[in-house]
Amino acid sequence: MHISDVIGQVISLRDVQSVQVSGKDKKRVEFRLLEINGQSMACCLWGKYAEQLEEHLQKSNDSNVVCLIRFAKIGFYKGDVQVTNAFDASLIQFDPEFPETLALKLRxxxxxxxxxxxxxxxxxxxxxxxxxxxxxxxxxxxxxxxxxxxxxxxxxxxxxxxxxxxxxxxxFGHNSCKSKALILKSKEGGILFSNEKPLFWCTSCHATVTSVAPKYxxxxxxxxxxxxxxxxxxxxxxxxxxxxxxxxxxxxxxxxxxxxxxxxxxxxxxxxxxxxxxxxxxxxxxxxxxxxxxxxxxxxxxxxxxxx
Structure with a gap:
């Protein structure tokens, strides 16, 4: 088990449940986090973190959510990597203003x-x-x-x-590695530029790039x-x-x-x-x-x- 920051798109979301833990009701929500490299991992949030996700979904009315969990606990459960909150020490953000967020939502x-x-x-x-x-x-x-x-x-x-x-x-493919590149846009929908060139997120290099070209x-x-x-x-x-x-x-x-x-x-x-x-x-x-x-x-x- 180790502590790390993770970010990904919320997929395969299940209903928030109330379960008995040490004789007390506690909320729990299970889903998978789809990372920018296309891999996904199991995620389980407990207590106030499950409530925060539930509240965000109700307010935004948008199922396309990118979740950043700082100080997440990463371990194994039933042979699968699983992310969960480290008791009350974790911090959670939804749709943070990072290039990864834009790239994930652009799909x-x-x-x-x-x-x-x-x-x-x-x-x-x-x-x-x-x-x-x-x-x-x-x-x-x-x-x-x-x-x-x-x-x-x-x-x-x-x-x-x-x-x-x-x-x-x-x-659009990154000219260096030939992998798929996703164009980055602002919240208002405008294309982001660097030195008058459109900015892209390379799904293989995990970095912003400008050297891209159309690929069949x-x-x-x-x-x-x-x-x-x-x-x-x-x-x-x-x-x-x-x-x-x-x-x-x-x-x-x-x-x-x-x-x-x-x-x-x-x-x-x-x-x-x-x-x-x-x-x-x-x-x-x-x-x-x-x-x-x-x-x-x-x-x-x-x-x-x-x-x-």
Whole structure:
């Protein structure tokens, strides 16, 4: 057990409960704190701290809360790291004016952020550990990969039906580490600047940065004769089918995309093409049944014939 400061977004919040402790009623609230690096940890607040969270939620009427706990007690409970207040010595703040707060609240959705982090890590692992020889891996149908029993790399030959415009076609990536960067804004909604450059929060370096550029993150609905699924293609393989950098298609605006259904012409031109994709089947596919697969390689038409 040790004492430390922790900050994160309140997720998986349970109802505040009154429990008997040494013959007295005491309030308790359990939730998880989602940190800026995408990891979450269990959190349990007791007594006045549970009441403070309850009061803040009632007053703000906003479930998107960032919580800073100073002098928090960090230990283990049922094999999981757990944060709790150190008796009455802890201090708690909600939505403190820190860059971490702005970065956490800027997420359009926690699922998107977590997925982006997971896929980036998986892509790096693939490059490092997997010198996959794509000419040698098996070609499978979409229905086969949907029912795959093991994590592996394989190829599918499919038609791009359409782009999933529920997602933006790009994200801002830190030029040094290539990780996702979140633009920082003031409470009034204005973009924060440093030396006339927009300020971003790098989710990997955990620091404010200005050296960023748009990176591809395409979500495509594809089909073959057996089924349909969704492919996600990150920036490392984008030029294989788009043919240019994302920055060349970017309109130069740092504001949120008002109409994600609008796509640059080179991306719209992908619809209707039949291609061979090398995809990785991860634990989220095999164990959790996700129908979103990460593209790790693209083969052109002439290579498809050689593979067959």
């Amino acid at each position: 359009v959705s926690n699922d998107e952020y977590a997925l982006a982090l997971t896929d980036t890590k998986r892509e790096k692992r693939l490059r490092k550990d997997h010198t996959v020889h794509w000419n040698n891996v098996e070609i499978k149908s979409i229905s086969e990969i949907m029912m795959a029993p093991v994590e592996e790399g394989c190829k599918i030959i499919c038609l791009i039906e359409c782009m999933d415009t529920d997602w933006s076609w790009f994200y 993150k395409l979500h495509m609905f594809v089909k073959d004769d057996t089924s349909t699924c969704k492919l996600m293609m990150l920036d490392s393989v984008r030029k294989l089918i788009v043919g240019c950098e994302a920055e060349e298609l970017w309109d130069g605006s740092y504001d949120e995309i008002e109409d994600p259904a609008y796509l640059p012409q080179p991306i719209r031109d992908l619809v209707g093409k039949s291609l061979c994709f090398g995809v990785t089947l991860g634990s989220e596919n095999v164990a959790n049944g996700s129908d979103v697969f990460l593209v790790s390689q693209v083969c052109s038409g002439d290579k498809i014939l050689q593979i067959e």
